[in-house]
Amino acid sequence: MAKSAKTKTMAKRRTTANAKLVKPSRAEAEAAVRTLIRWAGDDPDREGLLATPARVIAAYEEWYSGYGQNPRDYLQRTFEEVGGYDEIVLLRNIRFESHCEHHMAPVLGRVHVGYLPRNRVVGISKLARLVDVYAKRMQTQEKMTAEIAGCLEAVLKPFGVAVIVEAAHQCMTTRGVHKTDVTMVTSRMLGAFRDQAQTRQEFLAALGLRPGMINGDVV
Numbered sequence: 457m458a459k460s461a462k463t464k465t466m467a468k469r470r471t472t473a474n475a476k477l478v479k480p481s482r483a484e485a486e487a488a489v490r491t492l493i494r495w496a497g498d499d500p501d502r503e504g505l506l507a508t509p510a511r512v513i514a515a516y517e518e519w520y521s522g523y524g525q526n527p528r529d530y531l532q533r534t535f536e537e538v539g540g541y542d543e544i545v546l547l548r549n550i551r552f553e554s555h556c557e558h559h560m561a562p563v564l565g566r567v568h569v570g571y572l573p574r575n576r577v578v579g580i581s582k583l584a585r586l587v588d589v590y591a592k593r594m595q596t597q598e599k600m601t602a603e604i605a606g607c608l609e610a611v612l613k614p615f616g617v618a619v620i621v622e623a624a625h626q627c628m629t630t631r632g633v634h635k636t637d638v639t640m641v642t643s644r645m646l647g648a649f650r651d652q653a654q655t656r657q658e659f660l661a662a663l664g665l666r667p668g669m670i671n672g673d674v675v
């Protein structure tokens with residue numbers, strides 16, 4: 457009885473934002489890294505590796521910090537005064553680092569975000585933060601592209617949103633097929649960018665792209 461009550465308390469304490477998940481303790485996470493070191497063929501007790509599990513877990517806190525954040529929070533402070541501005545707002549080359557959810561290998565790339573404001577615009581740094589929240593999770597590039605566009609659409613309610621992501625996946629470049637020069641391009645076009653070819657082309661031209669150069673939606 458006592459043991460079960462204690463286990464329950466621990467489980468409650470470790471429950472993360474996702475109610476279904478029980479987060480392991482730091483000691484449990486470090487023990488898992490020791491197991492992986494042994495699986496790789498080395499001795500976690502040799503001097504050079506003694507502090508490695510702690511370092512890996514600290515790195516995980518940074519690489520996967522997006523789970524603890526709500527992307528919508530970054531867009532809540534919007535500027536309502538746009539002075540009649542009704543052209544595309546475009547942010548190019550937002551650098552991101554993510555990890556693929558299939559191998560947990562690094563995915564390095566850039567995001568281009570465009571939107572057609574309806575009264576509300578958002579600070580440039582907020583858009584970059586938004587990208588980071590989604591990037592600092594285990595991802596597929598397709599999902600991340602859609603999530604960034606969907607969040608902007610839901611919070612800013614603009615006339616349209618366009619997101620293009622270009623990235624290199626280290627699970628392809630350093631293992632498996634070893635295709636070092638391949639990058640993947642994905643896109644999500646919503647509202648005016650989806651419905652109006654001219655708006656879409658204006659966005660692509662600003663990025664130096666042409667229709668047909670990109671996989672994904674209607675581009």
Ligand SMILES: [Zn+2]
Binds near residue numbers: 557
């Ligand atoms: Zn992968």
